Amino acid sequence: MSTKTRNLLFVNIMNNEDVHYVGKRIKEIRLQKEMKLVDLAIKSGISKGLLSRIENGRTIPSLPVLFNIITTLNENPSSFFETMGQGSNSPFYMLLKKEEYSAIEKEDSVGFNYFSIFSRSFSDFTFNAVLLLLEPDAKREMVTTDGMEFIYLASGNIEYKLGDETISMEEGDSLFFDGRVPHLKINNSEQTARILVIYLLFNK
Known part of the structure; x- marks a missing residue:
C-alpha cells in the first residue's frame, strides 16, 4: 500500500x-x-x-x-x-437512539459499564462522548487519559479521586479536569450512578 x-x-x-x-x-x-x-x-x-x-x-x-x-x-x-464510517448520511446532524449505544470495554474493572454515544475528530483533538453506569462498589485502578475530561453526574452520588484529592459529587454536579492526572470514580452508595463523560483527546 x-x-x-x-x-x-x-x-x-x-x-x-x-x-x-x-x-x-x-x-x-x-x-x-x-x-x-x-x-x-x-x-x-x-x-x-x-x-x-x-x-x-x-x-x-x-x-x-x-x-x-x-x-x-x-x-x-x-x-x-472496513466496518468504520457507516454513520448518518446527513451533513447536518446524527441522531442516535439509546438502543443504538454500543457497549465498549476499557481497562480491567468491575462495575464500570461504558456505552459509546458519539465520537468525532477535529484538527487538534478528538471529541468522545460516553455514558458510564457506575455500579455500587465498582472497582478499578486509577487511570490517565491523554486529554481533558468533563463529567456530568446525571444521577447518584459518587466520589472522584483526582491525584491526591477526593471530590464528593452529587446529582447534577459536573467536573472538568486534565485527564493526565491519575483519576478514579468511586461509588460507595447503594444505587448505580449515571455519568456522562466527555473526552477531548489530544491528536498526535
Whole structure:
C-alpha cells in the first residue's frame, strides 16, 4: 500500500464518527490472534502503557504508530477500517437512539459499564462522548487519559479521586479536569450512578 493511500485511509477514519473504535478494533484483533498486550506492544515498538491507552480509547495513535500496530497484527489496512464510517448520511446532524449505544470495554474493572454515544475528530483533538453506569462498589485502578475530561453526574452520588484529592459529587454536579492526572470514580452508595463523560483527546 502506498504512503498516499495510507494517509487517505487515516484521514478518512480520523474524520468520521467511528474514531473511538480504533482502539476497540485493535484489541479485538489482538485477542482473536491470542496475543498478549505486552507482546503486541514490544513487536510494534511502543510501550505497554501506550498500547493500553490506545485500546481503551484514552489516546489517539499517530499514523506511524497505528500502521506499525496494524502491520504487526498482519492485517490489511483496508480490512482494518472496513466496518468504520457507516454513520448518518446527513451533513447536518446524527441522531442516535439509546438502543443504538454500543457497549465498549476499557481497562480491567468491575462495575464500570461504558456505552459509546458519539465520537468525532477535529484538527487538534478528538471529541468522545460516553455514558458510564457506575455500579455500587465498582472497582478499578486509577487511570490517565491523554486529554481533558468533563463529567456530568446525571444521577447518584459518587466520589472522584483526582491525584491526591477526593471530590464528593452529587446529582447534577459536573467536573472538568486534565485527564493526565491519575483519576478514579468511586461509588460507595447503594444505587448505580449515571455519568456522562466527555473526552477531548489530544491528536498526535
